[in-house]
Amino acid sequence: MHKTQEEIEKIREGGKIHTRILQQTAKLAKPGISTWELNAFAEAEILKAGGRPSFKGYGPKGHQFPAGLCTSLNSVVVHGVPSKNQVLKEGDILGLDIGMEYKGLYTDTAITVAVGNITKEAQRLLELTKKALSIGIEQARIGNKVGDISAAVQKVADDNHLGIIRDLVGHGVGHAVHEDPQVPNYGKKGAGPELKEGLVIAIEPMFTLGTDDIFIEDDGWTVTTRDQSLAAHFEHTVAITKNGPEILT
Numbered sequence: 001m002h003k004t005q006e007e008i009e010k011i012r013e014g015g016k017i018h019t020r021i022l023q024q025t026a027k028l029a030k031p032g033i034s035t036w037e038l039n040a041f042a043e044a045e046i047l048k049a050g051g052r053p054s055f056k057g058y059g060p061k062g063h064q065f066p067a068g069l070c071t072s073l074n075s076v077v078v079h080g081v082p083s084k085n086q087v088l089k090e091g092d093i094l095g096l097d098i099g100m101e102y103k104g105l106y107t108d109t110a111i112t113v114a115v116g117n118i119t120k121e122a123q124r125l126l127e128l129t130k131k132a133l134s135i136g137i138e139q140a141r142i143g144n145k146v147g148d149i150s151a152a153v154q155k156v157a158d159d160n161h162l163g164i165i166r167d168l169v170g171h172g173v174g175h176a177v178h179e180d181p182q183v184p185n186y187g188k189k190g191a192g193p194e195l196k197e198g199l200v201i202a203i204e205p206m207f208t209l210g211t212d213d214i215f216i217e218d219d220g221w222t223v224t225t226r227d228q229s230l231a232a233h234f235e236h237t238v239a240i241t242k243n244g245p246e247i248l249t
């Protein structure tokens with residue numbers, strides 16, 4: 001599961017393109033645009049750059065994700081499916097999650113954006129989930145354990161009385177969309193697998209303003225909070241290096 005210097009170099013190159021595309025897609029997330037249009041833009045940019053949208057067609061035959069971009073609106077935590085009928089409006093929060101394959105290697109990154117003006121509570125959720133990602137990344141160091149990342153992320157949620165999604169976790173990434181180890185957003189310091197040089201992981205806190213209880217909607221993908229509370233998701237692909245954590249997206 002560990003990557004060579006050459007592989008990390010390719011992931012770094014793909015990650016730069018990937019990040020640019022996510023940011024451009026985020027800028028388009030304004031009232032009046034549909035999530036289908038956002039997906040069309042992101043997919044086209046990925047193909048133009050010589051990449052492949054790795055979420056598109058992900059999953060077993062007969063149940064494959066239909067888009068390159070996950071668009072998770074308000075109480076949707078992750079894996080929202082873009083739709084022409086889903087038009088953004090002022091006050092929404094929207095999770096944008098893209099997987100990309102580039103030169104045979106994979107990166108994964110997500111943000112949650114405000115559509116126009118949002119409530120103070122929603123703003124607080126976005127800021128704290130983003131902060132948890134940074135604090136988690138700080139622990140992605142040689143010799144630390146996966147649990148050091150998990151515990152750091154969990155502390156931000158616990159200190160601020162936010163719900164932590166437990167049924168979905170971060171993961172290794174690089175040779176495939178999802179690899180070992182799992183990187184939960186809760187856990188104990190010093191527990192779990194050791195972080196070694198060349199490991200590449202996607203760290204992805206998912207917090208809510210309510211509880212951790214979720215369900216999957218009838219489309220078989222969309223993961224929504226049971227209590228309909230708002231949810232946020234931020235994600236980076238990170239390499240464990242001799243010089244500390246390197247954010248590749």
Ligand code: MG
Pocket residue numbers: 108170171202204235
């Ligand atoms: Mg991921």
